[in-house]
Amino acid sequence: MNRKNLIDNLNSFSTAERSNRDKAAEFVLDHEELFPYLVKLTFEKEGRLSVKAAWILELVCIRKLSLIYPYLDFFSSHMKNISDESALRPLSKVISFITNDYYNIKNAEIQSKLSQTAKEQLTEVSFDCLIEDHKIAAQVFAMDSLYDLGKEFSWIHPELKQILLQNLPKGSKGYQSHAKKILKLI
Secondary structure (H helix, E strand, O other), X not given: OOHHHHHHHHHOOXXXXXXXXXXXXXXXXXXXXXHXXXXXXXXXXXXXXXXXXXXXXXXXXXHOXXXXXXXXXXXXXXXXXXXXXXHHHHHHHHHHHHHHHHXXXXXXXXXXXXXXXXXXXXXXXXXXHHHOOOOHHHHHHHHHHHHHHOOOOOOXXXXXXXXXXXXHHHOOHHHHHHHHHHHHHO
């Protein structure tokens, strides 16, 4: 299996139906040697193909997050280039998986592989999600990630609190609900 096989698989579905995405994720899980190609495709500027790769990356990470551990530095350093909302949501969710695994589950493998630089890059991207005009799902995942990162970096919680309080009155009901939950935790 190679990059072309992965691209062919991603191009084989034309709609974002969950069943299509699940089949593509299963294909990658059955052929884990394709995972590095999936990560790289996610960050290439190829329009719909990179968005599809982001969708599949999320589903693969839900089932087997450890596949991304060797690519944490690459993933973190390239997140700043994501602007498409359809890709940002699943990738923000992957960040929340990573920070949860690192700070809450305290997985020894990820703790040995998530570099200081990667944590700083994930922090920056997560703050950007909250400050810039992004959809609620990406913002909610960013809140969770920043809450977790704030367990290590003392400056994050005060900044997060300030942003949430500032955005709370104009946020959607979903934003407000999750922001209030995070504010209680800080």
